[in-house]
Amino acid sequence: MVNMIIDGKNISAPKDTMLLAAIRGAGISVPTLCAHEAVSRSGSCRLCVVEIKKGNRSRIVTSCLYGVEEGLVVDTKSDRVLNVRRLVMELLLARCPESDVLQKMALEMGAEPQPRFVADTDKGKCILCRSCVRVCEEVVGVSAIGLFARGSQKTVGPPFHEQSDVCIGCGACVYVCPTGHIEMISTGEKRKIWGRRFKMQPCDKCGKFFAPVDQLKYISKKTGVPFEELSVCTDCR
Amino acid sequence: MSKVSDIKLKTKQIVKKHKGDKSALIAVLQDIQEAFNYLPKEALITVGDAMGIPTSRVYEVATFYNAFSLNPRGEHIVKICVGTACHVRGASAILDKFERTLFIKPGETNQDQKFSLELVNCVGACALGPVVVIDTEYHGQMTMAKVDKIIGKLKEGAQ
Ligand code: SF4
Ligand code: FES
Ligand code: FES
Numbered sequence: 001m002v003n004m005i006i007d008g009k010n011i012s013a014p015k016d017t018m019l020l021a022a023i024r025g026a027g028i029s030v031p032t033l034c035a036h037e038a039v040s041r042s043g044s045c046r047l048c049v050v051e052i053k054k055g056n057r058s059r060i061v062t063s064c065l066y067g068v069e070e071g072l073v074v075d076t077k078s079d080r081v082l083n084v085r086r087l088v089m090e091l092l093l094a095r096c097p098e099s100d101v102l103q104k105m106a107l108e109m110g111a112e113p114q115p116r117f118v119a120d121t122d123k124g125k126c127i128l129c130r131s132c133v134r135v136c137e138e139v140v141g142v143s144a145i146g147l148f149a150r151g152s153q154k155t156v157g158p159p160f161h162e163q164s165d166v167c168i169g170c171g172a173c174v175y176v177c178p179t180g181h182i183e184m185i186s187t188g189e190k191r192k193i194w195g196r197r198f199k200m201q202p203c204d205k206c207g208k209f210f211a212p213v214d215q216l217k218y219i220s221k222k223t224g225v226p227f228e229e230l231s232v233c234t235d236c237r
Numbered sequence: 238m239s240k241v242s243d244i245k246l247k248t249k250q251i252v253k254k255h256k257g258d259k260s261a262l263i264a265v266l267q268d269i270q271e272a273f274n275y276l277p278k279e280a281l282i283t284v285g286d287a288m289g290i291p292t293s294r295v296y297e298v299a300t301f302y303n304a305f306s307l308n309p310r311g312e313h314i315v316k317i318c319v320g321t322a323c324h325v326r327g328a329s330a331i332l333d334k335f336e337r338t339l340f341i342k343p344g345e346t347n348q349d350q351k352f353s354l355e356l357v358n359c360v361g362a363c364a365l366g367p368v369v370v371i372d373t374e375y376h377g378q379m380t381m382a383k384v385d386k387i388i389g390k391l392k393e394g395a396q
Binding site for chain 1: 278281291292293294295296297300301
């Protein structure tokens with residue numbers, strides 16, 4: 001175990017954990033967008049910043065990527081921290097002015113759109129956190145999407161911005177996206193995501209459409225469970 | 238050398254040369270660009286299949302680096318340095334001159350596929366500014382007159 005002082009309290013956390021986990025474990029809240037529990041950390045939203053003191057030096061670090069250290073003194077709500085967080089939020093707001101998630105968070109931390117950061121109109125709600133790309137690679141295992149180009153041109157999607165032939169239509173990316181950028185339209189027997197239409201499988205017992213056929217085929221191939229056994233929805237199993 | 242099967246064949250040879258080593262992806266893409274002058278879509282897909290890297294990852298790398306082009310480029314690549322030193326020494330007038338002479342903007346290729354225009358930020362020859370790199374040749378202390386001369390020569394040579 002490693003002992004630290006977080007917001008004046010003595011906190012200990014297991015070695016090899018990240019500061020964010022230790023802070024949250026102590027019941028202290030920190031706003032985050034990109035630290036989804038289903039995927040590995042990318043440190044891209046920069047909202048999780050905290051101030052750490054070692055000796056008489058202090059600095060700002062992203063707590064989701066900073067490993068716990070013996071004797072660390074951490075301040076999660078100092079003026080400096082709140083200022084950095086507000087600035088980060090102002091920039092995120094300028095990128096995705098329509099995001100209701102960001103608007104709500106901004107309100108809570110007292111950040112407002114700044115005229116000096118000209119608002120984007122073509123970025124949708126995507127903050128480029130990479131959670132969707134990570135879940136597709138790390139959990140689903142098909143790597144159907146990526147973040148392409150760079151700088152202000154960077155966008156998320158399937159390669160060549162065309163329909164992906166490895167996507168299984170599972171919607172895991174929609175589930176992890178913190179801002180609701182990814183559009184998935186389901187109409188019972190069909191589902192559309194990333195520009196591609198998927199046929200849905202009706203449950204053998206109740207007839208309800210419950211998963212894309214391609215997803216079930218993929219699971220069947222991966223686990224060796226015959227397709228017929230998978231074509232029953234979880235409610236009827 | 239632009240038929241799909243040719244592209245695939247050549248790409249596979251290049252991957253083989255690098256022994257399919259995943260960490261050599263950038264080197265593989267550089268070799269492909271050297272072979273075709275750009276990165277054809279079929280080549281990117283073949284690279285992914287042959288190296289066991291998802292197409293999405295290959296496309297991420299291919300679109301990240303400025304050195305890679307996803308569109309066919311001209312026979313001659315004109316890179317105009319617009320770095321600080323060259324800018325101060327009049328790079329924008331040189332750029333303007335190239336644009337008007339070749340009828341293309343940076344990032345474009347002219348109609349007969351002879352020239353592509355690109356911008357770079359400092360090529361490490363600031364003392365020679367304004368610098369223009371054409372293919373692999375450095376041209377320092379560029380002037381309007383030099384632009385005409387160089388392009389004229391390249392057009393002749395390309396006949
Ligand atoms: S679409 Fe959502 S999850 Fe994917 S990078 Fe953008 S904000 Fe993150
Ligand atoms: S949660 Fe740490 S950078 Fe997003
Ligand atoms: S700025 Fe052009 S060579 Fe350095």
